[in-house]
Amino acid sequence: MEFFRRADPRPARLGILPGTFNPPTRAHLELAEAALRFVDEALIVMPRRLPHKDYEGVGFEGRLRMLECLTAGRPRYSLAATGRGLFIDIARECRSAYGAGVRLHLVCGRDAAERAMNWNYGQPGAFEEQLREFEMLVASRSGTFAIPDRFRERIHNLELPAESDAISATDVRDRIRRGQPWEHLVPGEIAPLVRELYGG
Numbered sequence: 001m002e003f004f005r006r007a008d009p010r011p012a013r014l015g016i017l018p019g020t021f022n023p024p025t026r027a028h029l030e031l032a033e034a035a036l037r038f039v040d041e042a043l044i045v046m047p048r049r050l051p052h053k054d055y056e057g058v059g060f061e062g063r064l065r066m067l068e069c070l071t072a073g074r075p076r077y078s079l080a081a082t083g084r085g086l087f088i089d090i091a092r093e094c095r096s097a098y099g100a101g102v103r104l105h106l107v108c109g110r111d112a113a114e115r116a117m118n119w120n121y122g123q124p125g126a127f128e129e130q131l132r133e134f135e136m137l138v139a140s141r142s143g144t145f146a147i148p149d150r151f152r153e154r155i156h157n158l159e160l161p162a163e164s165d166a167i168s169a170t171d172v173r174d175r176i177r178r179g180q181p182w183e184h185l186v187p188g189e190i191a192p193l194v195r196e197l198y199g200g
Helices: 026-035 060-072 087-098 110-118 126-130 162-166 169-178 188-198
Strands: 002-005 013-018 041-047 077-082 103-109 135-139 155-158
Touching (some): 060 077, 060 188
């Protein structure tokens, strides 16, 4: 894991928000802010390489510029890149970087949590084993995540503003292509960079 910004002091509870951020949106920021009600630090993590495809359009360096701008004025935010993609791999990188005593919380939306829970890891009980290494904070996105009873001590729901459901990076890119208003969907401080990088 390569860090570009680290919050200080080291946290007792770390929220880990992985994503491709193409571009970062208000929903991403609201997700991180919601997590900070439960954790001490929000670590935004972007993969250096995507597991099943190449970066299209704005590449890693451009997205990193936007995230550096977004985190610059937020002292409880850290920013890093990873060479891995699965939650368990990212959690283990964070464990190595932050130490054994830190409680790790993977932060994601309902859809990502459902994918992680139902993924075929090649062995029975793999997801349950992973939850021994990290907890999850799952945001309501087009519905609240239904936590199975056996996971209730390790998975927790996050409430986001209802309007966050309608915000997506895909919609931002589509609006830019169509010449429609998009600025209200991204944090204000990165709007000039989004315009520069995406041609909006």
